[in-house]
Amino acid sequence: MVDSSFFIIIRDIIPWVAIYFIINLSLNLEFGYLGLPNFGKLLAVAGGAFVIGSVPGLILAYLLDIYAKGLDYYEDNNYVVYTIFNEFLKSNPMLSISLLVLSLILAILAGAGLGFISSYPALRLKEDYLGMTLLAFAEIIVAIGINYKYPVNGTIGVTVPDFFAWINDANLRQLVVVGITSFIALVIFLIVNRFVNSPLGRVLRAIRDNEILAQTYGKDLVKYRRNVLIFAGALAGLAGGLFAIYVSSVLAVGYTRLNFTFIPWVMVVVGGLANNIGIFVGTTVFMVALRLTDIYKSYIASYLPFDVTWFTPLLLSIILTFMLIFRPSGLIPERPTRTLSEKEIVRILNSLKNKQ
């Protein structure tokens, strides 16, 4: 067995990286490839998380009819989730998995819907107004989450039912969550990478670089922008849902602009706009730095007269400022689009000749 503390740290960092990687990929799609600065990334992320915080719990509440026992999913959340839901899910693996899949699909749909809503201003406003408007949209959804019982029990928050309660070994259960999160991130990376290297991806870049030219070639700007916002919103919604499942609770106050809009922006800019590998590097570097300070803060605390948690963001923001000034294209800059190799083109030409 490897050093167990090292193992625990790795297990802690991987899902954070995976979840932020999905968020950053969606932001990169919007801004890096299409040139739409979405300063309301929090909107879809919070939407996805709120779905996970409410839908599976409410479904189970009706399924097990806890209301007949005088209990309420929100009022008696902790008791209901731990003693009734998780005990029930423990003996029903198939139901747990289908509930998980259903909830994630709903989170994706919620994200897509919110992406569609944000496309309304995005098609009409310029960068600066758009930034302020989308930021305000995100604040609205979080304010609703904080102030009302629905969807996520206001400031008290909800505990998410454990979809993997049927795995008896606690360690294994953790590993399964980490594995599934990373696997989904990998699949999304492959999909997005495929997407941006396709002719469709090149259209997006054309729109970003020269709107008028793209229009001249008959590309419908409105349609592309709306669809990309919906797709990116769906990804962010999924990331929000996965985050809620990983931390196994949803607390609306935790969904701040700083955590889910500004930090992703920083990661994307540091990593390199319009370069998915760069995004991965940026996400990993930032997340490892942030998580390690969070984990080791008690060790460093004795040497410094203030709370160390804030030291890393301070340092990272200074690094980012230098990068903005001296290397605005990021650690790994955008590369020219990969086209077919010379060999491939010759082969196609030959096959065409043969046909003639």
Add this chain to the structure above:
Amino acid sequence: MIDPLIQTSIYVSLITIFASMGLTLTYLTTKVPNFSQGSFLTLGAYVGVYAQEVLDKSPLYFLPISFLLVGLYSFGFYKLVIKPLLKRGANIVLLMIATLTLNIFSFSFINIMASYLSQKFKISVTYVTFKKTDFLLLGFPFSFLAILLTTITFIVVLYFMLTKTKFGIAMRAAIENASLASVVGINIDRVYSFAWFLSGALSGIAGIFYGYYQSIDTAAGDKFLPIIFATTILGGVNSLFGTIPAGLIIGFSMIWLTYSLARYVSLIFLPLQFIIPLIIMSIVLIVFPNGLGGISQLIRTNLFKKQW
């Protein structure tokens, strides 16, 4: 004695006006919406916290200090980050990211300072309110009279400065057309520096007064930021004095409208305090993309046309 609901509405409106005037100033000059305006407000508020908790003085004495300190902080950011970026021809999104970085920097900085203060002086640094040092004068809380006086002074001074002094006219010229203004010999850098200084300084004042309205924590200004944006947009981002009517509308909708709705219709409206201004903002953006300033400009140009 006026209705306390109206009094609070006016008070919040005036805080909003201060902060959004600051935002509009930098927007007019460097054309970037400052995502960090909220942190300027928090910084100002913490100057007040230091005054009250450590020095045991009324935060109102520290208005000039907050004005200067936060002004210098904002000025420093312009000189160190925005100016080099502008020199390299950065586009608006890059500038927006720079202000977003400042937000992360300021938030961490404020948290570090706050935790340092709390460890060194054994004081509580979150959920601090200045209300305990407030007192009644002529039937009004002193903070209310103070903010009223400060606002009137600032608006008069700013108005005269922008319309009557040489520097103010140079500033307006730089706002209208920066390159043309520099051809005439106006020092654009000085104008921008001043705008950034004043932007921070006004938010610093707003920060001190914020403590008399709500308790202060390290995210106080960041929570208030969407309201500042809403006011600026409602006022028409290109109009400095458009923020005055806009601030009143936002302040009254935040306090008077929500509490009246809660009292007479349903309690369900009470948490909408922060949401109603944002809804108003969204409607304004969709119907009149130029805000209130745009409407007045529309009327003015139409009148002008009729006369000729």
